[in-house]
Amino acid sequence: MLRGCVSLARGLRPGLRAAPHGAWPGPRLAAAPQPFWGHTAGFSQLGRPKDFALPNPSWSQDMMSLYNKFAEMAKDGTWKRIPSYDRSVDHLPERVRQAFKEVRQDTRFFLRNTDAEGIGFEYVMFLNPTEKRIVCLFQPGPYLEGVSGFAHGGSIAAIIDSTVGGCAIFAAGKVMTANLSINYRNPIPLGSVVLVDSKVDRIEGRKVFLSCEVRNVDGQTLHAEATALFIQLDTKTSQQQEACSP
Numbered sequence: 384m385l386r387g388c389v390s391l392a393r394g395l396r397p398g399l400r401a402a403p404h405g406a407w408p409g410p411r412l413a414a415a416p417q418p419f420w421g422h423t424a425g426f427s428q429l430g431r432p433k434d435f436a437l438p439n440p441s442w443s444q445d446m447m448s449l450y451n452k453f454a455e456m457a458k459d460g461t462w463k464r465i466p467s468y469d470r471s472v473d474h475l476p477e478r479v480r481q482a483f484k485e486v487r488q489d490t491r492f493f494l495r496n497t498d499a500e501g502i503g504f505e506y507v508m509f510l511n512p513t514e515k516r517i518v519c520l521f522q523p524g525p526y527l528e529g530v531s532g533f534a535h536g537g538s539i540a541a542i543i544d545s546t547v548g549g550c551a552i553f554a555a556g557k558v559m560t561a562n563l564s565i566n567y568r569n570p571i572p573l574g575s576v577v578l579v580d581s582k583v584d585r586i587e588g589r590k591v592f593l594s595c596e597v598r599n600v601d602g603q604t605l606h607a608e609a610t611a612l613f614i615q616l617d618t619k620t621s622q623q624q625e626a627c628s629p
């Protein structure tokens with residue numbers, strides 16, 4: 384029990400973040416922790432809805448190359464691919480999902496609200512449970528245009544909110560964004576691939592503080608940086624708490 388908590392706490396040490404959060408991270412030597420995120424078996428059983436966080440023909444070479452690198456790193460459990468669905472509630476780990484008693488049937492998850500591949504949000508997230516970190520590979524399609532040829536700031540905010548949100552859900556269960564502060568540093572060309580690299584910085588009571596950087600594939604261009612505050616709504620649904628309980 385204690386070991387599980389200690390290994391998670393170690394994941395927060397700043398040194399692990401010393402490498403710029405942009406370029407895709409190299410393979411990690413840290414021991415693989417318990418796969419807290421949604422116990423992926425629960426997400427991949429027969430009868431589950433379509434998983435959109437898998438390669439499709441619209442993915443560019445950069446996207447495929449990064450995906451393959453993370454998929455390789457996922458083999459030892461250091462990173463875990465997070466399945467993605469077109470309904471919000473399906474993203475939640477089973478234990479958190481149970482907290483939602485009634486769920487509307489006519490809704491779509493905002494980032495998965497276009498049916499055609501490649502025109503909207505193409506993305507896949509990978510969780511590193513030890514580091515309480517999620518890296519999202521994001522390829523904005525032409526329907527996300529803001530200034531001509533570049534991604535709309537709102538679409539960038541949405542992918543950041545969802546990525547840091549994933550971290551917050553992992554750490555604290557049922558949460559909502561209370562604050563999201565973004566500095567946009569360089570525009571993101573439509574069709575390019577960026578890495579949205581987020582982590583939990585600290586948790587104080589019900590407050591989960593996170594930070595995030597968005598960089599291009601080689602890590603040299605900082606597109607955006609953000610901080611976020613999420614508020615835990617239900618203290619019983621944290622996977623971390625679950626993992627630390629007997």
Ligand SMILES: CCCCCCCCCC(=O)SCCNC(=O)CCNC(=O)[C@H](O)C(C)(C)COP(=O)(O)OP(=O)(O)OC[C@H]1O[C@@H](n2cnc3c(N)ncnc32)[C@H](O)[C@@H]1OP(=O)(O)O
Pocket residue numbers: 465474508544545546548549552558559560561562588589590612614616
């Ligand atoms: C893998 C895929 C994952 C997909 C993830 C998708 C994530 C998407 C997330 C979202 O977009 S959520 C939608 C946008 N957010 C909202 O609509 C939230 C609207 N706001 C609220 O519902 C409430 O304000 C909120 C739940 C955030 C907080 O209300 P509470 O009544 O639960 O908390 P309260 O006001 O008592 O505040 C608790 C603490 O947080 C602090 N706090 C609350 N809001 C704050 C704020 N905005 N800034 C700073 N501090 C804040 C507050 O001061 C206090 O601090 P102390 O405990 O120290 O006194």
